Amino acid sequence: MITLTYRIETSSSIEALAAKIASDQSTGTFVALAGETEELKARVAARVLAIRHLPDADRPSLPEAGDGPFKRADVNIAFPIDAIGTDLSALMTIAIGGAFSIKGLSGIRVVDMKLPEEYRGAHPGPQFGVAGSRRLTGVEGRPIIGTIVKPALGLRPHETAEMVGELIDAGVDFIKDDEKLMSPAYSPLSERVKAIMPLVLDHEQKTGKKVMYAFGISHADPDEMMRNHDMVAKAGGNCAVVNINSVGFGGMAFLRKRSSLVLHAHRNGWDILTRHPGLGMDFKVWQQFWRLLGVDQFQINGIASKYWEPDWSFISSFEAVTTPIFSPDDCALPVAGSGQWGGQAPETYRRTGRTVDLL
Template sequence: MTGKRDDSTIRVTYRLEIPALPGASLEKMAEKIASDQSTGTFTELPGETEEVRARCAARVVAVQPLESTDQPGFPRPEDPPGTHYLRGDVTIAFPLEAVGTDIAALMTITVGGVYSARGLSGVRVMDFDLPSAWACHPGPQFGIAGSRRLMDVAQGPMIASIIKPSLGLTPADTAQVVRELCEAGVDFIKDDEKLMSPGYSPLADRVAAIMPVIEDHQQKTGKRVLYAFGISSADPDVMMRNHDLVHAAGGAAAVVNINSVGYGGMSFLRKRSALCLHAHRNGWDILTRNPALGMEFRAYQKIWRLLGVDQFQVNGIAAKYWEPDDSFVRSFGDCLTPIFSEADCALPVVCSGQWGGQAPETFRRTGGRLDLMYLGGGGIHGHPMGARAGVTAIRQAWEAAEAGIALADYAGTRPELAASLARFAR
């Protein structure tokens, strides 16, 4: 959203789609949603006075038509053959007095009921424009600057890796992989999001095996690699015990499966946390994969940043998952767009099948922004010359990207990058 902030309202932009039936219009649908989600219902009420409406009624403040379509966003078998569908972005202002600053209230009033509105063939939450009162939420504790400080990386991309195989390694096995990655020269290592505290690798045993490796590497080299342990739990008390276990052992970061722990769990954790919180958004795809339904990342990530996410995974160019490159680029930019100040920006984590070959396009599409973590899994572990060469190849790829040199040319005197191109290029 653009324009001057209105501190008396919460403005939500929805992408609506409706069948172009007689009497239907985007304006009427927007007015219906505004009424249903605030003071109104299906009929007139004696208690819905002008005073009540002035204080708490939502109102439509903008309607921007978009290109119409002949295909509904989601099935509507009741529509007659040949039905045309109107599309547009509508912005509805909800009085701050009626919602307050509670996230559960925001999601209930402005989001939850909208999907059930009758007469829609598409509805997607595109953005929240939040008033200054919402700065009451803690936001990132470390963010970009703090992440750089913890990794001692003053400039350029932060090079990271993930434990592979994702599941099945014992704590001792994992510690050996950590040692190899530390020696390879990474700045950051993380547990896979699926790794929390399984029977074959309890968190306590994993912490006890890994932290001495981190300490030993720092003693030898002066470099303290930042390791993020998976601490997620649906029970906030268990999650805090996991947090305390990591912190007591000298750990400084945690992987949090944000959709699994929920808003309340994240709020509980952030208010007590001393760790840098690395967000994995698994489950977000349910909200966004159908472009006519759900929620845009721009809206979704604002809530999690306000709750305290420091680092946010956003996939990457030519990701191994379904997400188009354009969606990744938007997500990357969203993380770096302030809500209230630069301090509430989250470090974008470029991930999902990244090996270095995507570095030039990532650099170009993101406008040369280097405030990012570049996370390689198979692209590091699967390098034919070993993990050390995998990390070196990624660093060489980013050097080439920044210098504007084609990877094939830069690889001429750099065997690690050359081997990476031969193995992974497609």
């Protein structure tokens, strides 16, 4: 069984809405059908497992909800594996997608997801993960120290290369393109690769240390994204920034099956799905999809981030990506970013359980 936990909010009956989610997202429709037999329901109907009532909400999460009071509860609903299988697009569609359109809900958020053993091995998972990132950077016993080329946009390839040279000489382990930089006319990816990789390889030859540079290869066309990947790999690169929301499940699956690079996941656009506390989904749910698909490193903001996300949310994201779905090998390397500097390191170290498995 695949078990989802929905945090639902309604001015009507919690129990009735929970039953409706289970029905509408599996065998039911808006009228009774002769074909919805007991045998059919026994095979593929979703079932409400548990309801845990929460304090009422002061106001509805959705403005058109009408008059309160607005009751809330966490509801566990189990979907038979026969109803969904192991395809992640089916999982997103059946267990998550349609639930948000159900009438009568003033709020709904997916807060947990537990996958059965059938998903173990059904997807490739990380190719490099924590251990591979350490091996390729040559960093053991401490966090991997990384930085981003700024300004994010506007630098020409030779200007980017000048900055990269300074950063390499300063001793960083990891450098990346900003997620917004892919292949604009003023800085085509091909020209950046030509300008940057000789610096990386020259430094490796002189010192034995190969700085990991993550080039932005994202593209809506999977074939073009693979051409970008191959360009980086052929030049001796070993990492790529992937804007996972922009390329989607299909693009990520296509890339991972063919990739020889460390895949550094940037979650831009994620905030659309999570910023309202009564709507969307928790990161602990969403990140499972991308880890199964094969991201190796996962950006999760940081302590005292420049963005809206509070520190507790960063810690929750850290715990999510470092908690095995099935085994430690499916964990991604957590990447603390967004306005980070050395002054945040002690608090980050303390709040993440004194780990050094961080970038």
